[in-house]
Amino acid sequence: MARPYRSVLYIPAANARAMEKARGLPTDAIIFDLEDAVAPAEKPAGRDALAAALAEDYGPRARIVRINGLATEWGGDDARFCADLDGADAVLIPKVDSAADLDRVAAIIPDLPLWAMMETPSGMLNAPQIAAHSRLQGMVMGTNDLAKELNSRFRPDRLPMLAGLGLCLLAAKAHGKVIVDGVFNAFKDDDGLRAECEQGRDMGFDGKTLIHPAQLAVANEAFAPTEAEVDLARRQIDAFQSAAAEGKGVAVVDGKIVENLHVETARKTLDRAKAIAAMEG
Structure with missing residues (x-):
């Protein structure tokens, strides 16, 4: 089962209290931020605090470290720090303009998977x-x-x-990579967040990055299969299997044709529901 990324919460790496609290939050993944969320004078202390935090148990939550760009005075130290860091699942690189940006970080960090911040026209x-x-x-x-x-x-x-979101979605889906939507800044506006989450889910994003724990419940709900979707997926699979046993190539569920491609989508829906249940259980 693929790990879910419905909710991906940014946490400042210099904030020990926030990192401790995040261990009990219902988020699928955490981005420990060494970049924008840490003041220049606090960068070294942020790395030390992060190393101490990642020595603790974060359960099933994915632990992603966002470093500063290599073009900055802190990026090289961040990358070397991550190369020897225990407890991280991946490294997130800001402002990736091309694959060459990934190559430069990959040369310093040989083992951890890389993630890319997609935030520039290039x-x-x-x-x-x-x-x-x-x-x-x-x-x-x-x-x-x-x-x-x-x-x-x-x-x-x-x-x-929409143009940028669509380009990145197409690229990620073409190469089987996870892709999560950008943040919603008005963290007290649940209706606005819900609308943006629904838009992102409709487009095909795997989840949403969040700036506040209060946003977790909305994102987790929006990017999880609904009970109706799970029920439909099961009925589509059952109906198609019954049709196949009778030598038929298609089935009908709720007045709509069900073919192989619908069954494939249905199986992905059930796999996603199982992965979420395992995460929450």
Whole structure:
């Protein structure tokens, strides 16, 4: 079963209390942030605090460390730190413009899977080669930085983002990589968050990055199969198997044709539901 990434919560790596609290939060994954969430003067202390935190048990939660870019004065130290770090599952690289950015980090960190922040116009245009990188495991949409680069206005329908979101989604799906949506900044607006989560789920994202624990319940619900979807998936599989036993190539469920491709989707729905149940259990 594939690990779920419905909710991916950013936690400042310099905040020991927040990292401790995150061990009990219902999040599928944690991004321990050494980049934007840590002030320049606190970068070394942030690495020390993170090493201590990752010595503790985070249960089934995926532990992803976001480093500073190698072009910054802290990026090289961050990468070397991660190369020897115990307890991390992956390293997230900010502002990935091309596969060459992944190569440079991969040369320093030989073992951990890499994730890419997709937040620049160059990243959008080079998404296929980034997604094809052999060390890449996942992609994270950085919609705040992308909006800054585009000089776009905020819209609830995210129209200015759709081209970039779509390019990255296509690239990730073509190469079998995890891809999670960008953050929703108004952490007290549950209705707005729910609408954006539903949009992301409808588009095909695996989950959403979050800035506050209060957003977890909405994201976990939105990116999990509903009871109705699970029930339909089971009935589609049963009906198709019965039809196949009678030598038929298609079945009918709820007045709609069910073919092989629908059964494949149905099996993925059930696998996802099982993976979520295992995570929560």
